[in-house]
Amino acid sequence: MPELLAREARLPNPSARLSGVSATSTFKNARAWPCVIVRNPRLKVTAAWTGVLASIPAIARIAATRPITWLVTRDSGIISITYSVRVPAFPRSAPSRPSRRGGSRLLQEWFPKFQNGDPMSTPHDFDVIVVGAGPAGGMAAGTAAAMGLRTALIEEHPEIGAPAHCSGKLQLHAFREFHLPQHLILNTLQAGAFYAPDGTVARVRRAVPDSHVVDRAVFDRWLAHQAQERGAEVLLQTRLRAAERVNGTVRVLGERNGKPFAATAALIIDAEGARPVLPRTLGFQLRRRLILGLQYQMVDVDLDEPDCPEIYLGTESAPGFFAWLMPIGDRRARVGVCVDPHLAGRAPLHYLDSLLRGHHVVSRRLRRARIERKLAGSIPVLASRRSTGREGMLLVGDAAGHVKATSGGGIYFSLIAARLAAEAAASYVGGDRDALARYDRRWRERFGRELRATAMARLALNRMTDADLNAIVATIAADGRLRSTIERLGDTAFQSRLLAPFITQALRPAHLATLAGPVLKILRYGLRALWDDGISAEENVSDEVNP
Structure with missing residues (x-):
């Protein structure tokens, strides 16, 4: 069984779902083919259409605007990338092994929008x-x-x-x-x-x-x-x-x-x-x-x-x-x-x-x-x-x-x-x-x-005094229910998930006397960050990077 090296990548409007090294097009007048591209010269290279293989660099560059899917597998040391791309039929006069440059010219002929200063039509390294x-x-x-x-x-x-x-x-x-x-x-x-x-x-x-x-x-x-x-x-x-x-x-x-x-x-x-x-x-x-x-x-x-x-x-x-x-x-x-x-x-x-x-x-x-x-x-x-x-x-x-x-x-x-x-x-x-x-x-x-939630939390933290920080840490240390909330919902990647539950716990009557100041600062910045249109940190930064 081939080893899966990469998940199937699906770009806009894929024309086929691939399995192994075969493909079936679902579009009328579309061509689908299997091929293998191996960048490591020590591995074997095979292709069903050598002409297509020679033009792959150019074809890949248009992949995102044309229907394409691919699957990467490895079997017995051979890495296979199976493509299915919906493109216009090759002109009858097209050479059987077009050069890389020639392939690009054909693609420009098929897709005129790539000309006139478009990244596809301008040569680059x-x-x-x-x-x-x-x-x-x-x-x-x-x-x-x-x-x-x-x-x-x-x-x-x-x-x-x-x-x-x-x-x-x-x-x-x-x-x-x-x-x-x-x-x-x-x-x-x-x-x-x-x-x-x-x-x-x-x-x-x-x-x-x-x-x-x-x-x-x-x-x-x-x-x-x-x-x-x-x-x-x-x-x-x-x-x-x-x-x-x-x-x-x-x-x-x-x-x-x-x-x-x-x-x-x-x-x-x-x-x-x-x-x-x-x-x-x-x-x-x-x-x-x-x-x-x-x-x-x-x-x-x-x-x-x-x-x-x-x-x-x-x-x-x-x-x-x-x-x-x-x-x-x-x-x-x-x-x-x-x-x-x-x-x-x-x-x-x-x-x-x-x-x-x-x-x-x-x-x-x-x-x-x-x-x-x-x-x-x-x-x-x-x-x-x-x-x-x-x-x-x-x-x-x-x-x-x-x-x-x-x-x-x-x-x-x-x-x-x-x-x-x-x-x-x-x-x-x-x-x-x-x-x-x-x-x-x-x-x-x-x-x-x-990013918005943590930016607002940082602005609130920067306005807290040492007394505020002492009160917050002491409350967490003493309140098992609050610690349990942090342990259950805390996620260092997605910290906003903890913001609302933490504020809710901090607003309990038992904590208001000690946490009134910190809570007001958190409310001022934190709650606004929960909205999709939360305020930006832009007003708090400068145009120049710090030395």
Whole structure:
């Protein structure tokens, strides 16, 4: 039995449902054929129609606007991709083995809308260029290449995955949805401990695990390897400085290995991260607020509960955000702090050193620990709700502000957006000019509510005093019913699910005396975030990225 390598991909109005290596068209005057495309030259290549195989690169670029389905299988070392595409009949004069260029001319003759400055009719080096080889970039490049697009994955550093920037916490949702391999996992998390400024601690433990901690370097390299295996070209040590629109295509300019570099594509998927360069050169207005983070990966850490990360709140520990201790297994942990430079008077290093030396819990856990490596980065926790798609470019991941403002996490949402962006790229390259706007709508439908809710929660938290935080943590610690609600409904990926139940519990008469101030702040921002047209964080961010 052939091994299924990819689910059946169904683009608009598929003409047939495929099984094995055969297809039956359901459209009159439509042609359907089986063929095999193998990017790895070590594997066998077969095709029913060699002429069609030679024209596949061009055919794939129109797939999104023509009916198409495909199924990827592997049997005895042969990878088979079975296509069914509804296209006009080949002209009788068509050569039996058309060249790649000739195939494109035939397609332009069949579909005149691809001419006159359309991405299909203008020659370019790639169909799509993905900038940045983090999780969003790797997923976008792999998905685009699997859909038959000529794809480049560009990374400015000499090695993918370095330097690492985040704690690597990734929800189980991502492992299930994207079929991620288990070898990426360093640790599994099922609980959480929240320390108030006065030292009070509230502990919660779910019935099932919520997240894994992954090795970000290994994860990024695995995604890039998957993209390369599917046909993407990976370009390292390539720093891009600008992008420009030229005759219906987009050109990127920069340096590769110290020499001038330029390439053209129908579309750029920008996954540069929190400080993107290219979008501004194409007219994007990136209004966002960055928090600054620093963390140490440490060994010989004394851990009471290896599956329980600890969060330290308060203006002394981390103004505008929080500090953390994230167990990653085998007496190892990542200890870090993020601060909002608008609210913090000192750099992150000051707060991290103070945490390590002065916090009664952290200093005890790290009394024999030593630093293994240091990681630093920026996170766009508050971003405007402006469009993330514009002619010639889509934004994904941190570049698009796909980050939960309460926790700073965004890998899962970045993977979702990257896949949607690649699907939009296939449609756009095929001539569907509505694909970019559709991408913007689709990612907002999937997780836009979470970004709004967590942004409003962050604004409320930033206006709370240490006394407010002490009251909230003490109430959770003392109220078993409230803890049970958090443990039952809490989901670090979809945090808005807990917002209304938490407010309802907090409004009970027993808590009003101590939680009146925090509840009013939560109501002011949180309830408005529950509406689909909830207020934007745009009024609370600046036009310029923080230094």
